[in-house]
Ligand SMILES: [Zn+2]
């Protein structure tokens with residue numbers, strides 16, 4: 310017997326325009342969980358995939374990798390979940406399970422990872438994402454949503470949130486008040502500000518536009534704002550930060566940001582730039598500084614950030630829209646006209 314029929318929204322070509330599409334989920338395997346999609350976040354990566362800007366997109370493509378749903382069917386071997394549980398899926402739905410990364414709970418770095426959509430699952434079927442009435446996912450790649458968290462709040466944490474949390478958690482277990490810089494102000498970085506503040510860090514938002522100043526300080530509670538286009542402000546802030554989380558997905562010269570770091574400071578890249586970035590070797594050498602990178606987070610860290618979110622009583626800033634609005638939402642996201650993340654109310658939408 311085949312899996313169930315679902316209705317989704319898919320891109321059909323490089324315009325990336327989304328429209329209704331129906332397909333059949335894979336047959337429910339013994340360790341599979343089928344869930345009805347409730348909410349799904351929308352992200353820049355979705356847009357790049359929809360337009361075939363990353364690696365060859367297979368159309369029709371159903372995007373969506375910040376998915377929250379309610380369990381409706383369980384494979385025979387599933388013990389971890391029960392019908393009615395609220396679960397989440399991020400960027401991954403599979404990995405080899407045997408390599409060093411997989412064995413050390415860092416499956417996001419597995420060379421055989423299977424992405425939530427536009428990838429090929431172990432059985433040869435193509436993966437499709439959360440802009441869909443339902444999904445089938447192996448239990449190992451599902452996380453449990455704590456009861457005290459609203460499902461729509463959780464959606465952006467499953468990619469954007471864990472992308473910020475995973476590199477920041479190295480600074481968590483300490484009484485030291487870290488001086489943090491968050492570069493850029495968008496989906497990932499707004500959550501990074503909230504997370505770093507909740508970890509007790511002193512947080513400076515660094516942006517090229519002072520339009521963001523008020524929101525950074527007042528809405529997100531950052532401690533300071535640094536205008537990167539002001540040479541005076543940048544000079545005054547030299548050698549002042551322990552780390553910078555760099556979320557900018559565009560080409561930018563790293564020299565001026567590296568100068569903000571203290572000796573032994575770290576610049577952590579999480580935004581994928583389309584071309585090589587530049588820095589001068591002395592920027593690193595004359596301050597024992599490090600440039601490093603981080604990719605999403607592990608399944609364990611996804612569970613952790615939800616506990617962290619609940620314990621600290623944090624709230625992400627989202628705009629909830631119906632799926633009929635999705636093309637418009639992408640258009641607005643592209644011109645940064647969202648504070649700070651769109652979340653699709655999939656279950657509340659008429660998918661057809
Ligand atoms: Zn692996």
Ligand SMILES: [Zn+2]
Nearest residue numbers: 352354468469
């Ligand atoms: Zn994402």
